[in-house]
Amino acid sequence: MALVLVRRLPLPRLRTGVGVQRAMLLTGLVLTALFVLTAVLGPALAPHGYAQLRDTEGLFGSQQHPSGSHPLGTTIAGYDVLSRTIWGARTALLIILAALLLSVVPGTVLGLVSGYLGGRLDRLLVGLADALYAFPPLLLAIVMSIVISGGQSSLVGGLGAAACSVAVSFVPQYFRVVRAEVIRVKSEPFVDAARVIGTGPWRIMTRHVLRNSVRTLPLIFTINASEAILTLAGLGFLGFGIEPNSAAEWGYDLNRAVADVTSGIWWTAIPPGLGIVLTVLGTTLLGEGLTDLADPRLRRRTDAPVPPADGGGDGD
C-alpha cells in the first residue's frame, strides 16, 4: 500500500511544499516504511517466537527484568517482550490489509450503486449506514467478534474474526464517503452530458462516475489503517483479540500488562504501547500530509489565483 501511495504522490509539489507539511509527510512515510519492514522481516528480527516460553537454556521465567538475554524483559506468562512486540507488527499489518480489503470493496460498490441510482434502496442503505456510523465502532467490532467466533478466539479464526470485526465498522464509512462523492459527481455537467447522449447507466457509472469518485480513497485508507490498528488493539485490550499462542497482538499484551503497571513493572506495557503509537502516528501523518497536498483550501503556497491564459479555470 505504501508503494501505491508513493507513486500517487505529487512529487514536484513535495519538493517545494511548506516545511511543516513536508516534514510531516516524510516522518509519516519513514514510520510507515519501518512498520511494514518490521512486519515483513519480523521472523528474522525477533530473537524468539511469539509463543515461545523456553529455549535451550530452559524456561524464560515470568516478569524478568530487561537483561542481555531478554532486552525488554519477559511477561507474566513468560514470553519475551521484544519478540512479541516485533511479531505484533506482523499481526497488525495483516489485520489492516484484510480489514481494508473486506471493507473497501463492498463499501465502494454499495456507495456507487446507492448514490447513482438513488430511490428506495438508497434511502434504506443510508438509514442503515447512518445508524451504524453512529454506533461506537469498538462495540460493533465486539458484537461482530462474538458473532464470528462466539467470543472464543480460536487458533484458526482469530485473525479472520478480528479482521471481519474491524471491517464491518468500516463498510459504512466507505459507503458514506463514496456515496457522497458519487452524488457530487453525478450532478456534474459531464455526467449530464453523458445522459443527454443516451449513455446507459452502467456505462455512466463505470466510465464517468466511479473513477471520479474514488480519488479521495487513498487518504481514507491511511485514516482507516490507523483506526484498524486502534480498533484491533481495543478488542485485544478487552479480551476479544487473538490468543497469545496463535499470534502476538499488542492490545492483548497491554491487557496483560495492566496488573503489572500497578506493581511498577513498566517493561511489559511500554513496548507494545509504543508499537501502536508509532504505527498509528506513521499512517496518520501520512494521511495528514496527503490531505494537505490534496486540499487546495488548506494549502498556503499554491492557493494563489494564478491567472489562466484564456479565461478558463482549469477543471482539474
Add this chain to the structure above:
Amino acid sequence: MTDLLRIEDLHVSFATDTGPAPAVGGVSLSVAPGEVLALVGESGSGKTVTARSVLGLLPATATAHGRVLLGDGTADPEEDVLTASPARLRALRGTHAAMVFQEPSTALNPVFTIGWQLTEGLRAHGHGGSKSERRALAIEWLDKVGIPDPATRVDHYPHQLSGGQKQRAVIAMALALGTRLIVADEPTTALDVTVQAEILELLHRCRTDFGTAVLLITHNMGVVADLADRVAVMRAGQVVEQAPVRDLFAAPAAPYTRELLAAVPDFGTGGRARPAAADVAGQPVVRASQLVVDYPGRLGSKGFRAVDGVNFEIHPGEMLGLVGESGSGKTTIGRAIAGLTPVTGGRLELFGEPLTRKRKAVAGRIGYVFQDPATSFNPLLTITDSIAEPLVVHRRELGAKEIRTQAEALLEAVHLPRAYADRYPHELSGGQRQRASLARALALRPKLLVADEPTSALDVSVQAKVLDLFAELQQELGFAALFVSHDLAVVEQVADRVIVLHRGRIAEEGATSQVLGSPQDDYTRRLVAALPVPDPVRQARRHHSPVAEGVTGP
C-alpha cells in the same frame, strides 16, 4: 482638490509551485474625488488584483512593488498602503477606501445580523458612540441605500435578504464609514439585469449624493458606459489605454481596445442578417403544451414550480432564444427537453412523438451544450474520447478506427487544431472547451441543439468567436436550436424568435426584432430598459427616459 488614489508602477506577483507568476506588471492609475474610473479587462488581466492592492487585501503569497497612495482629497495622497504599518492600514481601510465585492452573499457573514456587521466597521474606527447610537446610525444608512423598512431589516440575517438588498447592505457598510472612495469589484456581475440596474443607480447616487469616487472593476462594457467617467483598459497585467469614457467608445486608440469593443454584442443595433431558414410549415421539432415542471421539496416541505404551463414550438432549422432572469425556468425547459429533468405535467412532444421513458431513440437526435465548459467534460478522458462518446454509444458498429476519424473531423469542424485531440480538458482554454462541447453535441448530426448559456462563462472576445462558430455550423448543418440565455444582447444576435420567461410563465413571445425592439409586455420592457448598452451616449439618453426610449428597431 487632488487625487484620492494614486497607483504608481504597481507590480504584483504570486508565489506558485513553479516559481513566481506575475499578475500585475507596472500599472499606474489615479482616481480624483467624485470620479468613477472603470478598470476593464478580461479574466486574468490583473484588474481584481490591482483593486485588492488598494486596500492591502492581497493574499500572503503575493509580493507587491511600487506605490499605492491613498489620500483624503485635501492634499496629495501620501500614505502608501504597501508599506503602511498594520495599525495604520486598519485605520485607512474603510475610511479612505472601502470595498464592494462581487458576490454579496459571500461578502456577508451568514451567522450575524446585517446591523451587527454594519456596526462592526463603525466600532473598529471608534465611530458612533454607544451601542444604541451605532444601531441608529446603521438603520439610517440602510435607509439611505434604499433598503425598505430598515428598522426591521437591521436585525435580519443575510439569507433573509434578496441579492439586491444584500449588495445594498454591503454598499451601506462601505458608505457608513464616510469613505471617499469605493472600490467595487464586479459589483453587479452576480446579479440579474433588473437588479443590476438598481445597483448601478445606487452607485450613481453614491457619487451625486455623497460625493464618493468609485474605482469600478468590471468586464461588462454596458456597465462601463452607464457609470464611468474615465476608463482604463487592462490586458495581461498592464494598462493598454486610459481615456474619458466617450472618447474611448468613440475612438479607441489601442488595437486591443478596438478588438474588445468590436466583440461586445451591441444591443439594439439589430440581429444578424440571415436568410429565414426556419421551416414553419413542417412538423415542429419540439412542441410543448401546458408544460409544468416541479422540483420536489425536502422533508415534506413545499416543492418549487419552475415551469408553470408553458406552450411553445420549435420549428426545423429555427433558432429560438429563451431569455429570462434567474428562477425564470429557462434552464429547466432546456433540461426537460433533453430528458435531464422529469416533466411534471402537460405535454412535451419531440419530433412528433410524446416524450416517454424510453429516451434512447430520441437521445441521438438532441445535442446539448452546457454553460460551464470547465465541468462539462470528464476530467479523466481525453477530448477525443469525450467527443467520440456519442458515436461509441449509438454507432458502435462503425468500429474504433472510423469513430476516431469522425471525431477528428468534428474537431476540425469546430476549428480545433488536431494537436488537441489527445489533450485532457484542463489543458484547454474555456473557449476551446466550449468548441469541443459543440463538436460533441453535433457528433450525431442532431436535428435539435439545446444550448444552455453556452457563452456566459466566457470572456467577451472568446464569446464572439464561439457565437460566430455557432452561427456558421447552424448555417451549414441546418439544425434547430434552443438558445437559453440571460443576455438579451447575445440572444438578439443569434435568435430568429424569442420567448421571454418570467417566473415559469411566458411573458412575451415573437420575432426577435419585435420582442426586443418594441416590447409590449411590462416585464419585457423593464428587462430591456434595465440592460445597459455599450455606448455612453445612447446609455445616457436611455437614463433620461428609461422605458420610452427602448431600443431603436432595425
Add this chain to the structure above:
Amino acid sequence: MSTLTQETPGAVATPADGAAGYGFARYLVVRFLLIIPTVLILVSLVFFLMRLTGDPISAAFGDRLTPDQLQAKLHQAGYDRPLPTQYLDYLRSLATGDFGRTVTDNQPVTHVLGTYGAATVELACYALLVALVIGVPLGMVAAAHRDRAPDAALRLFAILTYATPVFFVGLLLKLVFAIWLGWLPSSGRASTGVQLFLQDQTSTTGVYLIDALRSGDGTAITDVLRHAVLPGLALGLLVAGILLRLVRTNLIGTLSADYIDAARSRGVAPLRLVTHHATRPALIPVVTVLGLQIAGLLGGAVLTETTFEWKGLGYELAHYLTVRDFPAVQGIVALFAVVVAVTNFLVDVAAALIDPRVRY
C-alpha cells in the same frame, strides 16, 4: 454550477418572523422523530447479530449443564420460541423500559444500567470538560498561527493524542503519577472508606462529586476529585485532540472566507476577526462533527473504565463480555445506542441554534 441551484429562487425576504419561527419548530419535531428509526435499526441489528451465534444460555452455561438441564433453562427463558416471536417480544419489553435480566447474576438489566450509568456520565463530563478547556483555545491558537511553529507543535500534539490508544495513555499516566510519583490514586472512583460514606448518604445521585459536595465533607470531595484526575485526563485528551483539529481546520476555512476579507476591508482588527467574526460560523461544522464523535467517546469510555477500574457501564460491559452474559451486553449496547441517537439530536439542535439559516 448546478442548474438546479440556478433555477431555485434566490433568498426572498421572509414576510414575518412569526411564520419563520414555525419552520424551526417543525425542523425540531422532524429531527426528533428521526431518533426512532436510528435506535430501532441499532437495537434490531444487535439483537439479530447476537442471536446468530445461538442463545445466551448455551453461551454462558453450555459447557457446564447437561442437555436436559439446558433445555429446561432455555424453555423457562423462552429461548426455544421462533426468532421473530422473540424479536417482537424483545421490542415490546424494550418499549416498556424492560431490558431483560442478566444470565450470570440474574438481576434486571435496568438495575445494572441504573447503578453504573451515573459513573459513566460522571466520567464523560470530566472528559468533556478537559476536552473543551484544552481543545478549543488551542485550536484557535493553531489556526491563528497557521503553518508556523505553534501550529506545527499543536498539530503534532493532536495527532499524538489520536495515535495513542486511550488505555495506553491511561497506563502511562498511572505508571508516572500513581506508581512512580505516588501523587494520585491509580484506580477506582474513590477510596473504600469514602465510597462507603457516600453510599450511606440519605439520597444519592450516583455521581460521586455531586454526592460528596452535598455531604459537605472536605475529605470526601478531595478524594473524589483526586480519583477523577487521571481517568478524566486520559479520556479527555482523546477528545481534546479531535476538538483541536476540528476547530483549527474549520477556523482556517472561515478565516479565508470572503466575508472575513470584507470585514478586514472595513478595518476590523485581526484578533477580533478570529474571536468575533470567524469563530461562530466555524463552530457549526465543529459541533456537528463533534456529535458524530460521541460514538467514539463511548468506545473510549469502555476502555478508560477498564483501565482505571472505574465501575461504570463500560467496565461492566467488559465484565459481562468476559463471562459471555449476552442479555446484559445487549442491554448496555442498546442503552449506548439510545444515548448516541439522543446526543446527535441535541447536537443538531445546538448547530441550528448557532446557524440562523436553519432557525429562520
